[in-house]
Amino acid sequence: MATGQTLLTLASIVLLGIISMSIRSTYLQSVNNSVQTQYSSDALDYGRTLSERIQAYSSEPSLYSELVNDFGGLNDETDSSSRLEYISPAGETLYATIEISAEKVVLFDQMGREVTIRVFDAKNENDIELISEYVTVVVNLFES
């Protein structure tokens, strides 16, 4: 084998090695990303579930009057008694806080409450990361 060919082969092997390492890194990143995506997806779904659950309080005056009783005070993600907790299907622990405004004009001169829902990914009590924040409105649709 000529010297040139030998060097070329060695260069190819080195290049192959570099690319292989890069792909391995990308693959690991991909796996990690898939897991994080699943966590994020679970957190978003949880937020939407909470939104829909809260919007349902518009349907009955008796329910609407219980909104603050049911969700008021859930405003501190670091306090287990002031947050909602949920274990996602992927096994991640999610916390949620719900901030309910006072009655105010929300839209079209109609009174209602603005509700802010925040969902956190809790690795542990010291590592709580905000994943999503939704804002919705609840009105007393059939107020007599």
Place this chain on the structure above:
Amino acid sequence: MGKYALIIVAALIFSLLTYSYALRNAIFQSNIRTVQSFSQNQAHNIAQSALMASIKDINAGGGNITIPAGGDTVETGFQQWSDLHGEYNIRVFNDDVNSVIRVQSTGKFENTEYSATAGLVLGSGGGGFPWPALDSAIHSDEDMSIGNGNVYGDVFSGGKFSIPGNAQVHGDVYVIPDETGAVKINSGGISGSLYANTTKTNGIQYDNWGASISGNLLVGPGADPNDVAPKISQWHPGHVGGSEGNLSEPIPPVELESPEFPDPPATPISLGAISVSGGPSSDVTLDLSSGNAYSPSISVGSNRSLTVIVGNKDRTLRVGNFDMSQGHLNIIQEGEGRLQLYVDDYFNIGGSSSMNNNSNPSGNERSPLNLLIAYGGSTEFNVGGNQPINGNIFIKDADLQIIGSGNIDGNIISGGDRVDIRGDGGNNSRVIYAPKAHVTMTGSGKVNGSVVAKSFEGQGNFRVTYTTEFEDTLPDLDGGSGGGGSTEYNIAFWH
């Protein structure tokens, strides 16, 4: 061999690079989907929230979301909603073929849209107050006495009915109680028929030789009319011009419900106290086309004008104390826009003031429907002097007095105990609907329309003339337990 190795390595590198690119692309797409999922959820929240607010506005008659004519569609276009960090668009289609109002709400967050649709059908009860058939000149749940004056139209008395003077009823009279003295007629008369449930002896008493009934007399089933309504004297030729007989069955009592006093809507615009007086340059214009407003007090004097622009919306001007000693409340509206003047504590109108009596060529000029005065105070609601008011008045529970030449072209609804129309007081309208009140008309007080009272007393030269002109001017109010006329929409579907 060497050159094959190079080709193999090159192919391997190409494959690995392709795989690497695919992996990166997958990661990128995954991140995009996560962002899209978040955006769609927030767009969903905006759409649902705007849809709820729209339906509430429709049922509250707020006027921000209007229902178009059958087959037509109206749309707000995308509007910013900063509190929810996005935009909404409301589209209302009046599907008159299926009698459904389709309200579609589209929420937009960043570039993602989400739509929700609700179908509304007109409710069959509750909500809108079903105005009863007002087919009598005077209707009272309890006793009615008309001493002098004239009534042009039918009369319904749920209690005893008497004509202690020379009053004339130019119509039929219906009397419910089955008791002695249910009807007493002095020198007056009934230019029509008397239908009375009484079966008792002397259930109908003629107290004067001139007492007369030009039409027929029908008394309760099975009773002898001669016993129930004996002549004042055996020599009297007869008080009844027509025939005498019996009702086939008793006339049922009619209970009239009261509408609910309206709740004040939200007033996002807060004004200070407003005082209008001085020269012509002191006139004040309030533009409520952007929303309802509240002022703790408004006073208008010196013949100045307070002009309120409502556009084509229903707007509320809520006031703590409203004092118009000498001035004019003008309304500028387009189409069906209306003003509700909601007065919490005190209302006064004096001098030759006027309300909704201005020129408004692009609107429904001087229509009573343009103005609803909702008075929640407890002091007497007093209208005197020469004060043209083209509007409907709803008094929560205060007494009402109309004196002098006060001239109201509109309907009066009262939840109070007393309504007093005196002197030359004129209610050019329409309806005095006060089923909880004792209504008194004295002097030359006049009503053109219909009077509904708990009990009624007419003296002097009063006059009630029944007309049906009120039918198109009765305001939309809440209350009642069913029947037609409801304007509340129920949700038939939501998706």
